[in-house]
Amino acid sequence: MPPQTQCYGIDFREVRFARAMEFTIQQINSRTDLLPGIKLGYRIHDSCSTVPIAIRVAFQLANGFDTDFNESSSCSKFAATTVPAIIGDSASTQSISIARVLGLFGIPQVSHSSTCSCLSDKNQYPAFFRTIPSDQHQAAALARIVKHFGWTWIGAIRSDSDYGNSAMAAFLKAAQAEGICVEYSEAYYRTQPRSKLEKVANVIRRSTARVVLAFMHTGDMRVLLEELARQPTPPLQWIGSEAWITDPDILQYNLCAAAIGFGVPRSVIPGLREFLLELTLKKALESPLLTELWESSFSCHLKGQTGVSEGVRECDGSEDIHTIQNPYLDTSQLRITNMVYKATYAIAHAIHGLICNGTQCDKTIQFSPWQVSFDSNGDPPAVYELINWQFKNSGALDFVTVGQYDSSRPRGQELKLSKNIIWVGGETEVLHNNPDDYKTGRLTY
Incomplete structure (x- = not known):
């Protein structure tokens, strides 16, 4: 048997996502107009950002709960159901x-952050839906903004993933239609050999393009930026996809x-913030997820936990959740x-529509997962904010x-600017890449 994949580390932002679901379910369960008399339960699994664990979790959910996975769950009594x-x-x-x-079992899946346009294919993913726009929209929007600011010579990097x-692929097609030339298109994934990372970094350093579009997962972007920071890199105007452009962990890279x-x-x-702050030492002991959050936030270990590093103090209850300085509590x-x-x-609304009639719900109604459905394509309309990384008075990026x-909106009117953009080097005028400077890499403003 191959060794079981292990999870290492904790993503505080992802923990906030999970706890936001808990908060929302509590809110729904307290309402009298939505699923009255019905209490929603839940289980939280960690895919660890890996395919093998994600597939294992999917089978656990499709075949019935594995009570050994989380013994603290009050829903374990429904182990025989999907x-x-x-x-x-x-x-x-x-x-x-x-x-x-x-999809084989007709169980609907609603993602909050998976943007791959491939997931809109209902032939392959008939039960997939999402509340975030497809990257088909974002790729076109990014090509439009590159054209809007007059950049016709750029570099492009991406995560080597779906x-x-x-x-x-969608961006390059849209860029070609807009008359944008792409000097290079490189791919990298964080588990690939270091030699591949160095190659991509050197392509960026040695290229003449000074505008770089990055369609990268936040983990891949972090690794690439750490590599670029090792050696002097010419000033670059970065264009980011939504996966990393609003990730507070990336703000540390000036x-x-x-x-x-x-x-x-x-x-x-x-x-929500008040809910996140309700976490106590006692509550942290009730869930492996919250245990890891508590221990990682306060650099201590809870009594009875195994695998504790030597010299790590025991959590004594003096820890104050209000003092946490990580993305878990960042609700700004x-x-x-x-x-x-x-x-x-x-x-919740889909289930309500299946078993409720007005304010009366029939708990005895049995429904199949595939009866929970959304619109025909499962994609919401595309509305984005244009984000600019600017220095605050404190000197930190925001x-x-x-x-x-x-x-x-009508073509040509999709983008509306509301504030001044600060460009690379602190300039207030948009950076232009002059066609005469392609060979030298010079820039003009």
Whole structure:
């Protein structure tokens, strides 16, 4: 038997997504107008951003719950049943793997963050839906914005995955139609050999294009930026996809200052921050997910936990959740988190439509997962905010919304700018790449 894939580390932003689903379900269960008298339950699984674990989880959900996975779940008594719907995964590659399994059983899957346009193919993924726009829209929008600012000579990099390859293919097609020349198109995935990473970084350093579009997963982008930071790199005007352009963990890389890209519109979810702050030491012990969150946030270990590194102190209850400085508590710009909120409510409304008539619900009605459905293509309309990375007075980078893109507007009117954009080098005038400078790589403003 091959060794079992292990998970290492914790993504605080993903934990916030999971807890946002918990919060939303609690909110739904307290309502009298939506599923009155019905309580929704849930289970949270970690795909660990890997295909093998994602497939294993999909089979667990399709075949009935594996009670050994999370013994603390109050829903384990329903071990013989399948779930009526699933939220996730965040990444397209894992969602594709899950959808291929769940689609066979007709179990609807609603992703909050998987944007690969390939997932719109209902022949391959009949039970897949999402609350985030398809990259088919984003690719066209990015090509339109490159043309809008007069950039005709650019470089392009992508994650070597379903997400990156599909999105880049759509972008290159749209760019060609807009008269944009792409000097290079390189791909990288974080598990590939270091030699591949170095090759991609050197292509970027040695190219004449000073405008670089990156259709990359946040994990791949982080690895690439760390490599680029090892050696001096010419100033670059980065154009980012939504996967990383609003990720607070990437803000630490100043070489991306002045980056622009499209992000999901920011939102406010009343009560969510207070819910996240309700986490206590006692509650952290009830779930492996919250245990890991607590231990990672406070650099301590909870009593009775195995695999503790020598010298790590034991958590004693003096830890204060209010002092956490990581993306778990960052509710200042809720974007993807709101997509989780919408996905949870979409499923609740679908179930309500199946078993309820007005304010009366029949708990005895048996329904099959494939009866939970959404619209014909499963894709929402494409509305994005144009994000610009600008320095605050404190010297730290921050996300600033400088415009909006709405695919439903007439052609040529999709993009509306609302604030001044700060370009690479702190310039307030748009950077131009003059055709006479292609060979030298010089830039003009």
